[in-house]
Amino acid sequence: MDTFKDLKRNYSIGIFDSGIGGLTVANAIFKRFPNEKIIYFGDTAHLPYGDKSADSIRFYSLKISKFLLEQNCKMIVIACNSASSAAYDTLLEFFDGKALFVNVVDPLVHSVSYQGFSKVGVIATKATVRSGIYKQKLRTINPDLEVVQLATPLFAPMIEEGFHKNNLSKAVIENYLSHESLKDIDALLLACTHYPLIKESIDQFFDGKIKIFDSTDVVAEVVEKKLAENNLLAETNNGSHAFYVSEYTDSFEATTKVFCNRELELIEKPIWQ
Numbered sequence: 001m002d003t004f005k006d007l008k009r010n011y012s013i014g015i016f017d018s019g020i021g022g023l024t025v026a027n028a029i030f031k032r033f034p035n036e037k038i039i040y041f042g043d044t045a046h047l048p049y050g051d052k053s054a055d056s057i058r059f060y061s062l063k064i065s066k067f068l069l070e071q072n073c074k075m076i077v078i079a080c081n082s083a084s085s086a087a088y089d090t091l092l093e094f095f096d097g098k099a100l101f102v103n104v105v106d107p108l109v110h111s112v113s114y115q116g117f118s119k120v121g122v123i124a125t126k127a128t129v130r131s132g133i134y135k136q137k138l139r140t141i142n143p144d145l146e147v148v149q150l151a152t153p154l155f156a157p158m159i160e161e162g163f164h165k166n167n168l169s170k171a172v173i174e175n176y177l178s179h180e181s182l183k184d185i186d187a188l189l190l191a192c193t194h195y196p197l198i199k200e201s202i203d204q205f206f207d208g209k210i211k212i213f214d215s216t217d218v219v220a221e222v223v224e225k226k227l228a229e230n231n232l233l234a235e236t237n238n239g240s241h242a243f244y245v246s247e248y249t250d251s252f253e254a255t256t257k258v259f260c261n262r263e264l265e266l267i268e269k270p271i272w273q
Contacts (some may be wrong), residue, residue: 003097004230007074010238013223014068014076014099016041016061019160020245020252021194023078023259025104028216029077030222030260037238041073043270045246048156049082049127050192054100057127061087065095067271071242074232075100077223081124081191081215085131100226104249105133107218108189113141116210117186122149123176124191125156134191148181152192159194162255165201177205190214194202198256244269 015026015037019185020042029038037182041064043049049057057203059245061083076099078084084103091101112120122134131177154172163169187210190199196214203212227233245252246267256264 004074004100004232007099007230007232008072009074009234010236011072011232012037012039012238014039014041014065014071014082015079016043016064016068016076017080017193018060018082019044019047019156019194019198020044020256020259021156021159021192023256023264024081024193024196024216025077025219026214027260028220032141032220032224033234035234035237037234038164038241039068039073040241040243040246041068041269042243042252042266044249044252045270047160048125048153049080050127050151050153050156052082052127054086054127054131057083057086058090061068061091062094063271065091065099067269068099069095073099075102075223075227077104077219079104079193079206079219081105081193085128085133085214086247099232100232101160102219102222102226104193104215104219105137105191106221108191108215109134109137109141109211111218112187112189112213113138114147115187117145117211119141119146119148119185119186121154122147122181122191123152123188123195124149126151126153129189134189148185150176150179150181155198156192156194159197161251162258169198170201173201173205177202185210187211187213243267246270246272
């Protein structure tokens with residue numbers, strides 16, 4: 001039985017996040033798939049998800065996924081670690097056979113699990129750390145691996161508001177990364193799709209001595225694999241991308257270029273009303 005028989009090659013790829021940080025994942029997908037049409041939804045009315053309960057995140061994720069499916073999306077990429085941790089299994093069950101789903105946790109876990117590290121650090125939102133999903137998945141693959149997690153809740157709003165390249169951000173980064181738990185790590189996982197924007201600053205803090213991983217390119221690889229396996233890669237250009245937010249502000253639109261390296265027009269879509 002062809003589970004996804006009703007999906008078409010010319011359908012879109014839906015991507016959602018709590019805000020505009022997921023545009024880092026969208027940008028990697030743009031580069032890899034020039035023919036694919038992207039429909040992005042940033043839930044700016046509720047950001048950050050990192051401080052929300054798991055039940056709230058699941059509710060938001062179900063509503064957004066329903067909206068994306070109504071736009072004829074063949075795949076939905078959960079470009080948010082908090083939502084991937086709290087809602088991925090729920091979305092698979094609720095929308096069984098309606099679309100392919102990709103989360104940002106599993107690709108990142110697999111990218112580091114077999115590289116021989118002894119101590120890996122994970123920095124993320126409170127919700128992702130609270131879920132324990134990275135520690136559980138990493139240690140399932142490698143029981144001998146020491147995994148330490150650190151909630152860094154100021155990073156996402158700092159980046160969303162465009163404060164990630166000034167003295168304030170440097171002080172916040174240094175304060176978090178100086179935490180005792182991160183001492184002697186071999187590698188660091190940036191377990192939030194906002195964090196690639198401060199990857200260079202994080203690398204500078206560690207003097208380039210540890211390996212730093214983010215989910216952008218590894219998620220794009222999984223997207224390609226899943227679409228190819230289901231014969232759903234677009235063969236011709238599918239048209240213009242669309243970028244929706246649940247609440248519009250000029251600052252959000254101004255910041256999109258930082259995340260995506262291109263000018264984007266945000267469309268306000270208050271799906272909660």
